[in-house]
Amino acid sequence: MKRVIFLLVIIIGFSFPLWAENIILSSDIPINKLDLNFAHVIKVNAIKNLEDWRFDVTLLHNDTGWNHYADLWVVVDSQTGEEYGRRVLTHPHVNEQPFTRSQTGIKIPATVETVIVKAACNVHGFGGTELSISLK
Numbered sequence: 001m002k003r004v005i006f007l008l009v010i011i012i013g014f015s016f017p018l019w020a021e022n023i024i025l026s027s028d029i030p031i032n033k034l035d036l037n038f039a040h041v042i043k044v045n046a047i048k049n050l051e052d053w054r055f056d057v058t059l060l061h062n063d064t065g066w067n068h069y070a071d072l073w074v075v076v077d078s079q080t081g082e083e084y085g086r087r088v089l090t091h092p093h094v095n096e097q098p099f100t101r102s103q104t105g106i107k108i109p110a111t112v113e114t115v116i117v118k119a120a121c122n123v124h125g126f127g128g129t130e131l132s133i134s135l136k
Contacts, residue, residue: 022045022046022047022048023044023045023046023047023048023133023134023135024043024044024045024046026042026043026044026131029129031060034060034128034129035128036060036061036062037062037068037121037123037124038061038121038124038126038127038128038129039059039060039061039070039071039072039073039119039120039121039124039126039128040059040060040061040119040128040129041057041058041059041073041117041118041119041128041129041130041131042058042059042060042098042129043057043058043098043100043131044056044057044058044117044131044133046133046135048135051107052104052105052106052107052108053075053085053106053107053108054102054103054104054105054106055075055085055087055102055103055106055117056100056101056102057073057087057100057101057102057103057117057119058098058099058100059073059089059098059099059100059101059119060097060098061093061097061119061121061128062097063092063093063094063097064092064094065092065094066091066092067123068092068121068122068123069089069091069092069093069094069121069122070089070093070119070120070121071088071089071090071120071121071122072086072087072088072089072119072120073086073087073089073101073117073118073119073120074086074087074117074118074119074120075106075108075115075116075117076115076116076118077112077114077115077116078113078114078115078116078132079114084106084107084108084112084115085103085105085106085107085108086103087101087102087103089101108135112135113134113135113136114132114133114134114135114136115132115133115135116130116131116132116133117130117131117133118130118131
């Protein structure tokens, strides 16, 4: 009986991570109002684990091929601009818009209350929609 209870505790513990915090934020700007020459962050799902964060970031950009595509998103401190994490996008997503890419292991100090997630393209750099995420 003790083995069964132990196994149940292990299974439940791995199935429901009680230490995780989940923050989801979406842009309220209508997509048809965006200049798609710039890379726009339109949705962020930030998941806090024990020691770090995972960010699932949805981007929208008029990728046309290797000459013009969204190539990066970053997580920065809203006060200092310090970068805490980034995801380099290594190829265009011409037929996959919008698209979501994730990055794990992003370490953000416990004292940071708000971060900004922003994206860039290989032609115009930053300049599209950014999302501000309250971590508290």
